Amino acid sequence: MVYQKPLPKPNADDRFFWEGCKEHKLLFQKCLDCGLVRWPPSIICPNCHSNATEVIEVAGRGKIYTYAVYHQAYHPGFEKDLPYVTAVIELDGGPHFLSNLIDCEPDEVKCDMPVEIVWEDITKEFSLPKFKLVR
Amino acid sequence: MNLKDKYAIVGLGYTPQGRVPDRTASSFHVEAISNAIKDAGLEKKDIDGLICYRHFPSLGGEPDVTPYLVAQQIGLAPKAMSQEANCARSQLLNALGWLEAGLCNYVVISYAHNPLSGGRFFGEGTDNYTKAVFGQFGATSGYAMAARRAMHTFNTGPETWKYIAVGQRKWANLNPIAMMHDRTMTFQNYYDSRWVVEPLRLFDNCLVSDGGRACVVTSVERARELRHPVVSIMGIGQHNPSCEIEQATHMAGPTGAKISGMTAMEMAGITLDDIDACEIYDCFTYTVEITLQDYGFFNPGEGEDWFKDGTIExxxxxxVNTSGGQLSEAYYMGLTQLTEATMQLMGRCGERQLGPKTNTKTPEIILCSDNGGILQTHSTTILRRL
Known part of the structure; x- marks a missing residue:
């Protein structure tokens, strides 16, 4: 079946991230001078303006900083998912990252709950990092 | 240099508002600007600065509504013009800068859009694929995330927000041009309204409106020669946290309102005790709560107590939001607030006029806020009747 939702459109700044996703690795840039792990990607560190950067893999565990429960679809590809949950994940050793919480009832979700990564292979080219509650 | 009471808002332009089918956005700009110039008692040739509020993509085959097009259609070649787009809230600051620099004598600021008849709601953001791939669209979701974090951080939620939705509706019921003039709202109506993006219900969301709004800004000296009571800009401030809400840690405050409000009050040389009414940017009920909280009207989590017993009604x-605001009058970005505050201070508000008619204090000083993005930019304007 053809994938009905929007797809990533990698650019020069974030291509490494989507290539990592394809291998089920959650990759972020880390500043070699001040140590800040940053998202969204950028050619310099917003904290110290250093361009010395390494790419690190984070483990895909963290907690829910906040979340929203959609009762209305703004794109037809999401209609069958209603109600669905988007969430900002405060990643252990990583940045705040927007994703989905899956395999849960919206009513059981609370801020600060621990979560772990689940990879969804959406096409041959792309995999999305999503999250589920740690039971 | 302190600009306190040096510049004034001297004319206001309204258009038909609400659902106004078969009208282009540029036609609302032209009508609002023309009406504002007439209302000030000025002529077209007097206007030498033009600022168009957020430039939305055009709808329905309409040519791109740039400020160039608006200037052409009102027959102006301004000395200064703003091409700012999206949620920058710099319009009044720009106007004051041009006036202070001597570039302009009369600056008109305008907003117009036709999203209700044109079919655009707050589903923007489909082009940002880092959000769209996860189904994150529009403004409601970002504010829902902020509101949810606030519910986790301090005592707030629908029990607080219902006072804002219902209180503003009571003002709209006194305002014949408000979209919701004929519809009352009870607390039960609020709770019965459908979820859009939880924790925000439909009645936590602002309206979507066709129409336009404009105002003319000039010096207080020139304002004294014009036809309306002089409403001066007493203080102004701005602050831009800028960070996308998905990475932000200011969701539950302090937002840009804190520094922006302090800056404006410092220029005006006043405290909260001097403020007679507020016109607060209300894209959502939560925005009103967090803005008033960050200004210092109450401590975090004390909003429910502060709002109850009809404080804002x-x-x-x-x-607060004496026209009904964007929740119940109409959505014209920050001009909903600035025009209503000016109308109140000029004493032109009919049934909803602050003072004896509504059993409130006759206003001398009104605080206005404006806010954009998802709590990414904030400005504060304090107006007074000189």
Missing amino acids: PGGRMP
Whole structure:
């Protein structure tokens, strides 16, 4: 079946991230001078303006900083998912990252709950990092 | 240099508002600007600065509504013009800068859009694929995330927000041009309204409106020669946290309102005790709560107590959004607030006029806020009747 939702459109700044996703690795840039792990990607560190950067893999565990429960679809590809949950994940050793919480009832979700990564292979080219509650 | 009471808002332009089918956005700009110039008692040739509020993509085959097009259609070649797009809230600051620099004598600021008849709601953001791939669209979701974090951080939620939705509706019921003039709202109506993006219900969301709004800004000296009572800009401030809400840690405050409000009050040389009413940018009910909280009207989590007993309603001790605001009058970005505050201070508000008619204090000083993005930019303007 053809994938009905929007797809990533990698650019020069974030291509490494989507290539990592394809291998089920959650990759972020880390500043070699001040140590800040940053998202969204950028050619310099917003904290110290250093361009010395390494790419690190984070483990895909963290907690829910906040979340929203959609009762209305703004794109037809999401209609069958209603109600669905988007969430900002405060990643252990990583940045705040927007994703989905899956395999849960919206009513059981609370801020600060621990979560772990689940990879969804959406096409041959792309995999999305999503999250589920740690039971 | 302190600009306190040096510049004034001297004319206001309204258009038909609400659902106004078969009208282009540029036609609302032209009508609002023309009406504002007439209302000030000025002529087209007097206007030498033009600022168009957020430039939305055009709808329905309409040519791109750039400020160039608006200037052409009102027959102006301004000395200064703003091409700012999206949620920058710099319009009044720009106007003051041009006036202070001597570039302009009369600056007109305009907003117009036709999203209700044109079919655009707050589903923007489909082009940002880092959000769209996860189904994150529009403004409601970002504010829902902020509101949810606030519910986790301090005592707030629908029990607080219902006072804002219902209180503003009571003002709209006194305002014949408000989209919701004929519809009352009870607390039960609020709770019965459908979820959009939880924790925000439909009645936590602002309206979507066709129409336009404009105002003319000039010096207080020139304002004294014009036809309306002089409403001066007493203080102004801005602050831009800028960070996308998905990475932000200011969701539950302090937002840009804190520094922006302090800056404006410092220029005006006043405290909160001097403020007679507020016109607060209300894209969502939560925005009103966090803005008033960050300004210092109450401590985090004390909003429910502060709002209850009709504080912001007709007859209340701190009237808020006296036209009905964007939740119940109409959505014209920050001009909904600035025009209503000016109308109130000029004494032109009919049934909803602050003072004896609504059992409130006759206003001398009104605080206005404006806010954009998802709590990414904030400005504060304090107006007074000189």
